[in-house]
Amino acid sequence: MEIENLSFPEAVKKVAEMEHLDVDAKYFADAAPATKESSEQKQLIDLNEQAVKLYHHILMNTKIGQPALDYLHKRGMTDETIVTYQLGYAPSQRLVKPFFDQRQVDYQLLRKSGLFSEGQDGSLRDRFVDRVMYPIRNANGQTVGFSGRLLSTDSDMPKYLNSPETELFNKRKILFNLDFARPNIRSKQPALLFEGFMDVITAFQAGIKSGIASMGTSLTEQQIYDIQRITREVIVCYDGDAPGQKAIKRAIDAFKETNHQLDLKVVSIPDGMDPDEFIRNRGGDKFQALLKNAQSPIDFELNFLKKQSNLQSEDGQAAYIAAALKLVATVSSGISRDLYLNRLAEEFSIDKEVLKQQLAPMIRRTATQRPVISAPVAPAQAVNQTPRPSDKVAVAQMQLLNRMLHNHDVWLKVQGTPGFAFVDEQYQMLYLLAEGYFAKFDDYNVATFSNMITEDSLQSLLIDIEMINLPQEPSPMEIDNDLDVIMRKAPVESELKQKQAELNQAAKIGDVDKQRQLMVDILKLEQQKRTKEQA
Incomplete structure (x- = not known):
């Protein structure tokens, strides 16, 4: 699997x-x-694989492909690498449509392949013309699309052209080179996240074989999830110029939004170069040295912030320090925070105690926003955490659902509890899906259950639940405590949602008296909720 x-x-x-x-x-x-859909997908994959062979043949064995081959050689690519990645060339002569016409491929299948553009009269023409072709494979190594790099320099056509969205190709879900990189990443190499195909391929040719790249888009939650499934170490290796630095900042923010537990680091390529250029000019060994000295996201963000600030004025310095303290407040280690304060105090000749006073309320605000248990962590790395009062319900739900899935006696006990329901909709949805699972299977298997879940958010929640650190066997007191926390919270939470819905409806029809009464009811329920949380 x-x-x-x-x-x-x-x-x-x-x-x-x-x-x-x-x-x-x-x-x-x-x-x-064996549905019609899965059969059609296999046909589309076969169509793409045939196109790969055709493009590759034109590149390697024909005169019309020679300029494209010369271009790749000038970029430092060897024939061995070209063959490994099955790179190709789509000529100006539009040979792909006649190629498939000779094989009498179904017209509707050709339309859905993404290999052709469709005219108003329904006619099909080669989508990729005069382009170096990079096959895009899914995690299983099947070709699901293409990216074509324009060979001509005097054209007003886009430099890169990707396959359109098809049944097979969704660029928000694809990570280029994941099929080649995964064995190397699993052998304890960090995943290297690049911006472009050439960065990945040049690194691979230089012996750096754990590179992957997103498809010309900002990093997505699905892509981060796929990375987290295979590694705990990621190094972001984007371009060293200003746009590349901004892209790194966006990538860091994307990782933050997923509440990841990755060991994330950042490489800044010197002299504004991209990784492909750096490796070709200075060699793979020098790039490996950059990887060894990769910096933390906080260090990168502080440097990035500094470049965006006007440190020549007192106002600019004050704004930078305030923003820097917000970043430092997100650091979980007290020792690391203290080191950053030392650096700020020394750099701007400020009393460290003054910085500490400003930092303290920021840390408290950050702590209340930070979830107790976030994205998946390896079992060996999981740490027992003492939840804050505001996290009791979330932790109780997570612990109880873990026990229910893995222990049939706990499952039966909870099912026999009158009026039981999880407080949060996501947990309740997993609970209902688990009911369907146990109706078909006697024993719990996380992989089989996971395959029944289609929503990414529920998949992520299940991983969180599986990865929490609990004693091997549940005690009756643990289960009773979790049930008590959830059951005391659930009725109030449910009634609050109902009252809020009624308030929204009263506002729509302009019933002021009803709105006033409902506001009183909601305030009382909020007070009950706080009292129960503190109990």
């Missing part, structure tokens, strides 16, 4: 085939039905 990114049933089937074992087909009937 992990190595080839397969579902649990698919992994069972694959291993059975490898070992020549017979497994009754009925076990896979529900998991992977």
Whole structure:
């Protein structure tokens, strides 16, 4: 499952085939039905694979492909690398449509492939013209799309052109080179996050084989989730120029929004170069040295902030220090915060105690906003945390659902509790999905259950639940305490939601008296809620 990114049933089937074992087909009937959709997707993948071979043949074996091959050689790419990545060339002559016409490929399939542009009369023409072609593979190594780099320099066409969104290709979900990089990342190499295909390929050619890249978009939650599934170490290696530095800042913010538990670091390429250029000019060894000296996100953000600030004026310095303290407040280690304060105090000749006084309320605000248990962490790294009062309900829900999934006696006990419901909708949804799971299966398997979940947010929550650090066996007191916390909170929370909905409706129709009464009711319920939280 992990190595080839397969579902649990698919992994069972694959291993059975490898070992020549017979497994009754009925076990896979529900998991992977041979639907028209899945059959069509296989046909589209086959279509893309044929296009890869055609583009690659034109590049390597024809005169019309020679300029494109010369371009790649000038970029420092060897024939071995070109073959490894199956790079190709889409010529100006538009040969792809006639190629598939000769093979009598279904017209509707060609329309859905993303390889062609459609005219108003329904006619199809090659989408990619005079472009060096980079096949885009999914995590299983199947070609799902292309990115074409324009060869001509005097054209007003876009420099890069990607396949359109298709049944197979969603650029927000794809990480370029993940299939090649994953074995290297699993062998304890950090995942290197690049901006462009050439960065990844040049690094690979130089022996740096754990590089991946997003598809010309800002990093997405799905891509971060896919990275977290295979590693705990990520180094962001974007371009060293101003746009590249801004892109690094966006990437750091994207990681923050997922509440990740990754060891995230940042490399700043000197002299405004991109990684491809740096490796070609200065060598892979020098780039490896940059990786070894990668800085923390906070260090990068402080430097980035400094470049955006006017430190020549007192107002500019004050604004920078205030913004820097906000960043320092997000650092969980007290020792690290103290070191950053020392640096600020020395740099601006400010009394450290003054900085501490300004920092203290920021730390308190950050602490109340920081979740107790965030994105997935490896079990060996998980740490028991003492929850704050405001986190009691979240922790109780997480602990109880973990116990319910892994212990059938706890499941039966909770199901037999009259009026039980989780407070938060996400936990309740997982609970309902688990009911459906246990209706089909006797024993709990996280991979099988995970395959039943389609929403990314619920997948992430399940990972969080699985990764919390709990004693091996639950005690009756633990279960009763969690139930008590949830049950005391649930009725008030439910009534609050109902009253808020009524208030919104009263506001729509302009019923002022009703709004006034409902506001009183909501205030009373909020007071009850706070009293119960403090109990």
